[in-house]
Amino acid sequence: MRTLRFKLYEHKRNKHLKRMINASGMISNHCIALHRRYYKMWGKHLNCAKLQSHIAKLRKRNRFWQLVGSQAVQDICQRIEKAYQLFFKHSKKGVKPPGFKKVKKYKSFTLKQAGYKFLSGNRVKVGNRVYQFWKSREIEGTVKTLTVKRTPLGELFMVVVVDDVPEPEIKFTTGRIAGFDFGLKTFLTCSDGSSIESPQFLKQSLNTIKKASKQHSKKLKGSSNRERARKNLVRKHEDICNARRDWFWKLAHDLTNKFDVLCFETLNLKGMQRLWGRKISDLAFGEFLQILEWIAKKKGKQVIFIDQWYPSSKTCSNCGHVLEKLDLSIREWRCPSCESVNGRDENAAKNICAVGASTVGLGDVRRAVPAIAV
Helix, strand or coil: CEEEEEEECCCCCHHHHHHHHHHHHHHHHHHHHHHHHHHHHHCCCCCHHHHHHHHHHHHHHCCCHHHCCHHHHHHHHHHHHHHHHHHHHHHHHCCCCCCCCCHHHCCEEEECCCCEEECCCCEEEECCEEEEECCCCCCCCEEEEEEEEECCCCCEEEEEEEECCCCCCCCCCCCCEEEEEECCCCCEEECCCCEECCCCHHHHCHHHHHHHHHHHHHCCCCCHHHHHHHHHHHHHHHHHHHHHHHHHHHHHHHHHHHCCEEEEECCCHHHHHHHHCHHHHHHCHHHHHHHHHHHHHHHCCEEEEECCCCCCCCECCCCCCECCCCCCCCCEEECCCCCCEEEHHHHHHHHHHHHHHHHHCCCCCHHHCCCCCC
């Protein structure tokens, strides 16, 4: 499976797609209301098949709902069904049931088997109308789904999921393996001794964001000035996201060009976010790993994740001695067994590299890092 994203040209006919998204939002809210009413009356979960047949009857009497194809309506019902299944399964972990959304804030609708057709060039037919998009790459493979998404600025994007794409075979070209430790002060510490600092784009633009947010809160609700200030605030946030993603893509390409196997420690990012808040959100380590895995798969490289509970920071990378306790404030410690001085982040990166190498059973590649005892 591969996901491709294309931006649609700005055109006055795009209002029809936005109306379809609004109609999808109304159907979604109605489905959630039916779920709640059914549970109050009968104490049972509403079956997805019954919900789909009921919505199909209502669509015949509502012309606005008929703007959305039957495929998109089925996808809405299935999404709500999945959300309720997750809620019933993980309610003790804090997962909440699906809630109502404002129609203006509803984002997308999805077409699976019908309702769209790709024409020659950069044109696509959705419903009865033809739209143009920025064709940045060729669409290879079998198209499974097409999703039209609306951003907070009102721009429209087309997300295409394709299948049957040939996957590259894993080939080692550089013969190097490295372990990486994620940190708050240093974004990544490599097992070869190098470190990568994060630009922290949100921290750099925090004053600009505060100023735009203050201007937005001062405007009268419902006025055109408030809408203009809202769009200005959204643009500031999008600039930060785009700059961060651009840095992630460049860093991922750089790391995959240097190493064939990249080892990371599995982290509880949600727990870290509860502790350190905005700092973790600004570093966006989870988003970086998603981009790195995609590029590594495309280039035929490997990304290895070791166990979350492995004591990488408390284990001496020279002799293997494990400390009983190591406070987070201690950035450097001396091993009581071999008397070697270990930097916290670099030592953890070496241990992660060693465990990752033993996990995949690498021989020649493992010998490319002689300082690590495996």
